[in-house]
Amino acid sequence: MNSDRLHRLGSEEIRSGEAVTTRRVARALHAGGPEVIEVAEEELAPLKSGEALVRVEAVGLNHVESLVRSGTYPIRFPFPYGVGVEGAGVVLAVGPEVTLPVGTRVCWTGVPGSCATAVIAQAAMLVPLPDPLTFEDGASLAHAGLTAGGLARHWPLSEGSAAVVWGAAGAVGRLLVATLAERGVEVIGIASGGERLEAVRAAGAALAVDRSAEDVQAAVRAFTGGRGAAAVFDPVGTETYKLSLSLLARRGCLINYGQLSGDLPSVDMKELMTAGSVFVTKYGPGGVEGPSDMAGLIAEAVKLAAKRPLTSGVAGRFALDRAADAYRALDSGAHGKVLVIPGGTAL
Template sequence: MTQHSERSGMRAIVIEEQGGPEAMRLADIDTPDPGAGEVLVDVDARGVNFIDVYQRSGAYSVPTPFTPGVEAAGRVAAVGPGVTEFAAGARVAWAMLPGGYADQAVVPVQRLVPVPDGVTAEQAAATLLQGMTAHYLTHATYAVQPGETVLVHAAAGGTGLLLVQLAKARGATVIGTASTGEKQRLAREAGADEIIDYTTADVAPAVRELTDGQGVAAVYDGVGAGTFEASLASLRMRGVLALFGQAGGAVPPVDPQRLNTAGSVYLTRPSLAHYVATRAELLERAADVFGLVESGRLEVRVGGRYALSEAARAHEDLAARRTTGKLLLT
């Protein structure tokens, strides 16, 4: 077993009880040892995601105490018994496992992915979760076809900017929604063909106007309650509404008959976990995303960098929609 440094303690954000941003406390805790099939990672960068906010606030139930942060990148510091896939010094990243808001974290090998030389730790932590989300949405949930038009809500957000780029790469015309002038500019720079300011325009009628009354092939909606009605009304006949998040609140129960009257449309509530369910699928999707970043075909916009001790401020900024692109704890 590779030994980690002599340092026996590390810093970590600890949540004893779910609640507001102040529930996150920076503490000195013992450095964990990797068990069988696990590695200890020196964490260089951590992505800040809405799921972190949900888990911290209690919107998602999580056993306490816990260290939040489900996306991070760094280098292997030590390997546990039986680990052969990674050695000390290997550059790695992971998503969908807690513990990232710390100096070091123990991660099962099955959930780790290699980071190529041409991708920085910041880029890896900024793209793995949202990049794989945008990838499965545009490549699998509704595989965008050349010449189709799709709608992306919150097009200047972390996932939104990646969705716009990946949909464009597959040959789509992309309509995005965004509020401020700055957010609209960012969405256009990412490739959005049309932008609807949802604060001043009714989205669904605007979409109909932009599509000669047809509607869009797919709507990628990570907002939820505030956008659901417009999303449903924006679809073409037999279109797909991929409701992949609820940043703006949960959608109330829906009468299935509404899918019929909307034009025999499809409603799905996908989750990344089901699109990286096997090790092979995880490695393939991560490699695709990192390959796009490495080649420059997928640009990652880091909207804010915070110290580990500033995690509460990062959560406040994200929840208040004060940010664009991806937030990192570095």
């Protein structure tokens, strides 16, 4: 078993490479903005069967966390709770029934309280991080990869069919473009600006459209020979809803997975009929079935990212004590991933 030490907790065997009994964690005390976040020290619970203790090296922040903290999101946690759900780090110890070796570099999402020096997670949710990728890469890929993987299978797309991806230069967008392209889908990526369009092409898009300078509808229709796309993936919401409908081929599907410009309007069934008997669906957490499914989708994203550049860059790195400032940067609309580095170099 290499040099791992053996520890016993009651009658259960715990494999451990480093003794850690407490952690520092950023917590939201009550509903509100970043000002409700404080950092505190707390005891770590004993490992149960199927669990692993991980030293957190990098934490990735996501916009949905601000919605949860504000109390406006359907999914809610009882206050106070540990913030952060996504990260990357090193396995320090594992409980019974866990085969993951101590010392494995891993990434994850969906683990509340990840904005901390250490976290206890179901081992089934931890995805090994290959050497070409850094901890920052892992903390930038996991949540976006889970979303992109779930979206890519949400509507059946055959090889050679066309799909439109709004926000294609963003974290989810790049991974979604790459995932669809890997499956033979002709991806039309929509973004703004030269460098972002280059990133969309590098991710595997067959066509990159500059929404700030081009007629998106004309570009999509021209590329598809006038037919339109079999699917449109849209995180924007109100601002792009009608345009997205116009980009669809007959019996195509608009998959909304965000509301950056506001919630979608009430669906007019006649409008769907006249657009070509199209479909509209809302993608959310229900698109994933349990820890092993989550890990499989993240692993697919990690595999793709090891082959080509798919992360959207880092907008800022913050020490754990400045977790509230990190969430302020996130809420300000920073371009790129906002990271918290619990024990390393950060602002």
